Amino acid sequence: MKIHEYQARNLFRKYGIPVPDGVVCHSVEEVEKNVPNDEKLRVVKAQVHVGGRGKAGGVKLAKTKAEAVEKAGQILGMDIKGLTVEKVLVADAVDIEKEFYVGLINDRNTKSITLMASAEGGVEIEEVARVSPEKIIKMSIDPVMGLMDWQAREVALQLFDDPKQMRKAAAIFVKLYQLYKETDSSLAEINPLVLTPDKQVLAIDGKMNFDDNALYRQSEILSMREATEDEQKEIAANEKGLSYIKLDGNIGCMVNGAGLAMATMDMIKLYGGEPANFLDIGGSSNPQKVVDAMNILLSDSNVKAVMINIFGGITRCDDVARGLVAALKNIETEIPIVVRLSGTNAKEGLEIIREYGLPNVSTMKEAAQKAIELSQK
Numbered sequence: 356m357k358i359h360e361y362q363a364r365n366l367f368r369k370y371g372i373p374v375p376d377g378v379v380c381h382s383v384e385e386v387e388k389n390v391p392n393d394e395k396l397r398v399v400k401a402q403v404h405v406g407g408r409g410k411a412g413g414v415k416l417a418k419t420k421a422e423a424v425e426k427a428g429q430i431l432g433m434d435i436k437g438l439t440v441e442k443v444l445v446a447d448a449v450d451i452e453k454e455f456y457v458g459l460i461n462d463r464n465t466k467s468i469t470l471m472a473s474a475e476g477g478v479e480i481e482e483v484a485r486v487s488p489e490k491i492i493k494m495s496i497d498p499v500m501g502l503m504d505w506q507a508r509e510v511a512l513q514l515f516d517d518p519k520q521m522r523k524a525a526a527i528f529v530k531l532y533q534l535y536k537e538t539d540s541s542l543a544e545i546n547p548l549v550l551t552p553d554k555q556v557l558a559i560d561g562k563m564n565f566d567d568n569a570l571y572r573q574s575e576i577l578s579m580r581e582a583t584e585d586e587q588k589e590i591a592a593n594e595k596g597l598s599y600i601k602l603d604g605n606i607g608c609m610v611n612g613a614g615l616a617m618a619t620m621d622m623i624k625l626y627g628g629e630p631a632n633f634l635d636i637g638g639s640s641n642p643q644k645v646v647d648a649m650n651i652l653l654s655d656s657n658v659k660a661v662m663i664n665i666f667g668g669i670t671r672c673d674d675v676a677r678g679l680v681a682a683l684k685n686i687e688t689e690i691p692i693v694v695r696l697s698g699t700n701a702k703e704g705l706e707i708i709r710e711y712g713l714p715n716v717s718t719m720k721e722a723a724q725k726a727i728e729l730s731q732k
Contacts, residue, residue: 356565358579359402361444363543363561370534372527372545374558377446386427386445392420396448399426401433401440404583406479411435416448438583449559454547455514456480457528459535465495468535470502470528472510476547502532515550523556524548538576539569588651595647597636604629606726607652607661607690609645611636611670619664622719628727631658638669645678646685653688660691660730662722667698674700676707683711691729695722 361379368374380386401413408414413435417423427443454476462469472492475483483490492513496502507525515521527548535543542564549557570577582590585601592599606628610616613635620630634652636644652661665675675696694715696704708715716722
């Protein structure tokens with residue numbers, strides 16, 4: 356689960372991490388009402404769940420309240436990477452002497468939370484990692500001991516020469532770790548963490564993601580969820596016992612089992628296609644799951660063909676076939692569907708498919724190639 360920058364700032368403030376003042380506005384009228392009428396320099400920032408807002412024109416400076424209203428009017432309603440800006444953060448601008456990056460992630464390689472920091476702040480950390488990996492400081496954190504003060508100071512000393520600034524930064528690292536742990540985060544970034552000319556250390560932008568599997572015990576975090584249309588589909592699918600993740604391709608996939616789902620997407624890619632989703636119906640033989648899965652697949656306007664790849668173990672192929680036929684009787688669609696059934700009751704399932712007039716194949720290779728061919732017509 357992702358949250359907006361203004362929500363991350365609120366959490367930072369709650370945990371004692373210094374951030375500039377700001378107000379969230381959903382309309383020009385709210386900016387007019389909530390921003391003080393003074394000559395203070397402010398930054399107006401689009402609040403959407405994507406990066407690159409500045410490059411897209413979603414971050415603008417305003418020298419007066421009138422300019423803040425004007426800039427907000429320009430940003431509200433604009434499209435940034437397919438998302439419509441519905442709110443802006445109007446925050447106090449900060450004079451910057453130096454920018455830094457600090458972040459916490461779950462590192463599978465070290466099987467621990469890892470603190471990352473860099474003197475190359477204000478830019479995408481992925482680009483820094485690609486071009487100059489030596490500029491990223493990493494420290495693995497013992498899950499029992501947590502981030503110790505001396506460890507935070509050790510990292511901060513590699514960024515700041517002045518002891519006072521180093522201690523301020525180290526304190527921020529410790530508080531960020533506490534926030535990360537207590538909210539079941541999977542990512543917490545301050546980018547940039549800045550040093551001001553008057554030697555203050557401030558977090559002026561924040562990003563946080565959270566473990567979906569822990570949201571049941573994070574009511575405050577869950578209340579911040581503002582799901583996009585695609586995320587709403589994923590949530591709805593999960594409630595129906597389906598694992599669904601939307602991708603950018605045009606071949607819808609319905610599979611039973613996560614491993615087979617990954618292999619199916621790999622097969623589509625191997626033969627030049629692009630999968631539109633990950634969709635695992637699981638091990639159940641309930642035909643209703645197939646009905647629900649087809650409704651989700653066909654609701655994606657990018658899908659030009661559907662590949663159904665079932666290897667029956669616990670899942671019975673005849674039940675999948677019945678669910679598919681039931682779905683197609685209720686859903687009007689001209690999108691071609693390719694079916695491959697193998698395993699438990701595959702013979703019975705294929706007979707149901709043939710009677711309905713759907714094309715079926717024997718192997719994953721044939722299914723992928725046929726789905727790609729049909730998606731191009």
